[in-house]
Amino acid sequence: MNNPQNLHNVRDRWVPLLMIATYAIFGGCSIPFFYDSILEVVKPGPDMMRLVFGAVILYTLLTVILIVLLVTRLMLMFQRYEKALRESEEKFRTLVVSIREWIWEVNGQAEFTYSSPYVRELLGYRPNELLGKRPFDFMSPDEAERMAGHFHCCTVQEPFCAMEMRFRHKQGHIVIVEMGGTPVLGAQEQYQGLRGIGRNITERKRAEEIIRESEERYRSLYENMSEGIMLFDLVYDDQHLVDYVIRDMNPACETMLEVKWTDAVGQSAGALADHLHGLTDIPYLPRFARAAADGMTMHQEIHLPEIHKHFLAAVFTPRDGQFAVLLADITDRKQVEDALFKASEFYRLLFDEFPLPIWRSDADGRIVYFNNAWKKLTGLKEQSGESILDVMHPEDADRYVSAYTDALRALKPFQVEYRIMQSNGQYGPGMHVGQPVQGPDGSFMGFLGFYSLTGVAEYATI
16 A cells, blocks of 8 residues: 555655656757747748747746756755765664664675674674674684584575574673574575674573572472472462362372372362372361462461371462462371370379379479379378478478579489478478489489488388
């Protein structure tokens, strides 16, 4: 479709020129015919000669004026074209200088015929240092050999884009340039070279490499960590949470839950429960999903009795629409805790029913336990807030406090005699014995001891 602006240009520029040219040519060619016409009308004579001479001069003058107008019009038009051309060249030159991309051109022998000034910043060379040389002259031998094949493809009139080339900077370091170009063809469609642009992607490639290495490290950590990780996608229906689908799980999670990755990924939580030895439901997951939907994090111990395992679960939201569950298998720890609880219950029952009065204090020296024999002897209960001093003879209190304080300070065994008030209201002599107790890590946990009413002589023989 013709552009209306182009039609106006034709009308405004060329129509007047064509008219003037037509008048000039017609006027110059019609002078002889005009002269013959006058001769036919006017008889020869002096008057005729004056008339003819005047007419010829007038006609010639008009023709000259028309020719001058034509030439002037042409000169003005050429001046406008030259001005527009200079402005266009100036705009192109400004664009080439200011743009942060390398504009280049090579001939049919792949030799540079043009390079924009940006190459000075890009590769450290002035534009004229590239002229007559090939791009391969600024590459390592291996890179030049690799890129030669790509340039050969371009000589068969195939444009290229996003081609990465590794140039060697004038100072020696490598600069990665993303190149794009188009073949330049002559009048007979013969190949004359290439013209294109290049941009520096060294920092981008370095960032991509850092990201790739980081992803590889995290992927290696993800695949080799001892904790299990499950990633879920939240499924909504009209902004209501309706389900959650397993997106991924690491190998540790497969081992913990005894389910294969191929059987779990892409399945809903209900399908996962079915794979877990016929579970009908995993009661913790709905709670986790609701917490993730609200952007909350949570920690909880969970127990799956069907597979006889305990886990410590940490739930967090890595991104909107997802939640992740980090699982630590604490089955062994729970078994140890259960064994310790059973053992502590056994020893508590043993101490409670032991016939000799037994007591225990904490690391700060406070009495925290009396067995049944002690309670029966004195009537004291550790829940009542009473202490040994409440049933001790007042005259023996200082000696007891001194011995107990020294033992607590030095963390050493001690024994002290004092008289104790029995449940019948009578004082009886006895021996108070204490032994420091250490925890698994060697820390002081308090004293464990007993009280004997046998007397010192009898106690020594026990």
